[in-house]
Amino acid sequence: MVRAAAFPERRVGVEFLTEGGTETEVLYKWGFELPQFAMFPLLDNPEAVAAMKGMFRRYLDVVARHGMAALLSGLDYRASPDWGALLGYSRDSLADANRQAIRLLKELAREYAADIAEIRIGGIVGPRGDAYSLNRTITAEEAEDYHAVQLETLKSAEVDIAGAMTFNNTAEAIGVARAAARIGVPLSISLTVHGAARLKSGPSVAEAIATIDAATDASPAFYMLN
Secondary structure (H helix, E strand, C coil), rough: CCCCCCCCCCCCCEEEEEEECCCHHHHCCCCCCHHHCHHHEHHHHHHHHHHHHHHHHHHHHHHCCCCEEEEEECCCCCCHHHHHHHCCHHHHHHHHHHHHHHHHHHHHHHHHHCCCCCEEEEEEEECCCCCCCCCCCCCCHHHHHHHHHHHHHHHCCCCEEEEEEEECCCCHHHHHHHHHHHHCCCCEEEEEHHHHHEECCCEEEHHHHHHHHHHCCCCEEEEEEE
16 A cells, blocks of 8 residues: 655644634625535635635634644535536536635635744545435445545645545545545545444444554544544
């Protein structure tokens, strides 16, 4: 197994703060429609871009005020081939939009370079299907091929890490982890958990992580729960 370049190891005194619920804020607080729950199409709307920049600046202000580090991400959850096609994007235009999303985050990071000692940029990889469906039909091999498309784009955009968000199927998580390791992008995985600390597809959190780690040489940088 090829290992991705490591995301910075945890260090004493360095805590990362990251955003959460960006789509929810943009949709319900600022009133912008999200087709297929996708944020990146809003990059073509100057008013929406201004609202998103304001949202991220408020978060970065908190990071600076408390002397923390920042992990900045959150615009490209739907920037994968199937969702892009539903939104009318070709593969090339989808890659361009994903790189545009990362450029916006990097521009914001530069604004705070004097106030925040460490800002890392992340890309977001969503599941191929709906986050709250079983998604049992996708195999690890299919997932590796599918998610490699977006991960190659994120690699070219020079992100510090990719986050696989709201995955509830271990086969798909294995596939995205293998693709990230092969391409050379550090990856975190956020598992969607339902009652009794289990994924909707059945396994407990502990069982899912053990299965993913065993099949990927423990390549994910860390895990999160959704």
